Amino acid sequence: MQNIEDLLKGLNEPQREAVTHVNGPLMIVAGAGSGKTKVLTTRIAWLMGKHNVDAFNILALTFTNKAAAEMKERIGRMLGSNEARNLYVGTFHSVFARILRSEAEKIGYPRSFTIYDTDDSRSVLKTVINELNLDDKHYKPNVVHNRISAAKNALVGPAEYATDYYLQQEDARTNRPAIGMIYKAYAARCFKNGAMDFDDLLLKMYELLSTIPEVLHKYQHKFKYILIDEYQDTNPVQYQISKLLAAVHENICVVGDDAQSIYSFRGATIENILQFQKDYDDVKVVKLEQNYRSSQSILNVANEVIKNNKGQIPKVLWTDNKEGEKIKLVRTMTDNDEGKFVADSIQEQRLRNHYRNADFAILYRTNAQSRAFEESLRKMGIPYRIYGGISFYQRKEIKDFLAYLRVIVNTKDEEALKRIINYPVRGIGKTTIEKTVIYANENNISMFDALEQAPAFGIKGGTLEVIQNFITMIKYFRSLLQNNDAYSVAQQIGKHTGIVKELFNDKTTEGLARYENIQELLNSIKEWTESPANEEGEVGDKGLGAYLQQITLLTDADDDKENADVVKLMTIHAAKGLEFGCVFVGGIEETLFPSAMSINTREELEEERRLFYVAVTRAKERLFLTYANSRYRFGNLVQNEPSRFLDELPESFLDRTFAGGGARNSSGLNNMGSAFQRMHRGMGPAPERKSEGSKPSYMPVAPKQQTINHIPSPDFAPSDTSGLQPGQKVEHQKFGFGEVIKIEGSAHNPVATVKFEHNGEKKIMLNYAKLRIVE
DNA sequence: GCCCATGCTGTTTTT
């Protein structure tokens, strides 16, 4: 670039202040659409171009990988050099994964540790819960996982968990006193597997920095300048890590907007941004209050809504943009009608206002809502893309294939090993796996090592041979690692295991799709291997280990087919940081938005309101808010009241009369008869909501006549039932207490008939059911 | 040890 000062052109005063502030802590309070990405990128370019700061000395933490890539690109363009490539820019998770990869051995992990995604974590938890002889119906893996995750994000390790009075009380109250024990076992198992879960990437990074002074010293001096985006969504671990890293130079710049804090369920605490000024001396505070994104009308609505939250950093968002159209508020009969309305309106808006498909976004609170929209868009032939939901990498065939790669890189990864040991089917069944795991646990060795000693626990004959072949194969793959890139290893695996051939021969529709997915995976590995610059992993490392590390942290927002002209569908959470010409926000109904899960405390409700604020402020020119009278939930139609947030919008900002685009003649709507017309005709103000105490409409009116759930006694342990006699009293995990009526069936498969206090007579197969003999 | 049928449960939000 010719003149570095040119960077400052086109910045407003506060933006310029933020960019040119060089040393010392800086907090940028950036309202929605106030150009904070521009400020961040310009600031980095300024540091490098004006103050000769080396790219290696700058750490920038963003919210998505995509944002990181974009940032690098923009800085590169500003500077007109390749220097930006050396910046440490990425999400907390990916940057720390990269650092941990080179330092892992210092805290006892292999360099090539595996990263467990949520599914892996749940699966390990399930194993551990069963090994502890606990019931996974009561200790549901995802409930336990949430609990453990929250603990990790709050820097509470297994030992602290077990002694924390409050946590123990809470677990006792929900009758899950063993969570602490499970946490401990889970952490131990992950460690044994050489694996870290998502939360560990933060927690272990903290551990690394706080326990090994040389490492702390190294990174404190390396990262002379630290920038953190979306600071309002950081959690306590992230907070502590950034504090440690910034402690020497104190050149820490955080950017955030308390009004857009929407990740408290992930442990984020708004305190971090509210407290920043107390954490450092002489904090420079810059407020970006001019919005460049949205029309006046849209901003008015946003401001009105957020006004209802208490305790914010005071700021006034304003804009020079023109007033624009009023916000359209539309009610439909059902969620399907809502879908039709939106698809019709997109069609209409596209013609009338010359939008491209890519100018539209459909936003919603829950992923499940995407379906109705998707159907309507497909019927009308409007191209779209859904973000979120089940990602490519979560598909079974992809996970199976990746499990091979994982085992080869890290044979201790038991989770992955279990997936592939009998895939493709090679005759290693449940019994053999169980024996292997038991042997491995008893001897404290990995499952893979246990397989090598199969004769020691009674495996012989054909099974032994199959196991030995399997081991030989895996070892062969491992031997390829050193001198081959990720793609050639993956290719070999596809060939030698027979997976590719097997899927190729499967001519069913699903089989075909699976085959194509595997091909796509192989292609993407090839692409990654051949791409010159890789953002993650050490530069030039094209090995399988580096590949796997980044793949787990990819979200599908990241691998955007950037220029595709398609309508985008996503949750509001996923839309954070994005903007669109014309935005539809669907399902603005009580129990959905705000979610029924989040109306119990003021804090929860305020977060929902911030989410609504985020949704509204994604729009540049036009905003549609829609809600349905009733929608399908779990297969049945339920009624919903309009969201309370709608009541907070002043009538004068709204247009309730909007008759959607092609709705007049579009199929389906006509036979809706007057319903569609009714919904547009003189709607007047939103109907009064029922009194606060009224039941959420999704709740069944009468409880279904089914099993009355029994909560097992705390000391519940299955008894030996081999000598069970009629007349004895027993406790069943689910059916509760009862009396044995008779015993029948064969000697090795006895069946007891038990009359339960609350659940009537049941036939119980004693070989399988867990019964506790009471007397 | 494997395969199919049935029944149960889950829907906040994500790295």
Place this chain on the structure above:
DNA sequence: CAGCATGGGC
């Protein structure tokens, strides 16, 4: 509704 775990049959 739909995906998945469980369980019963072979």
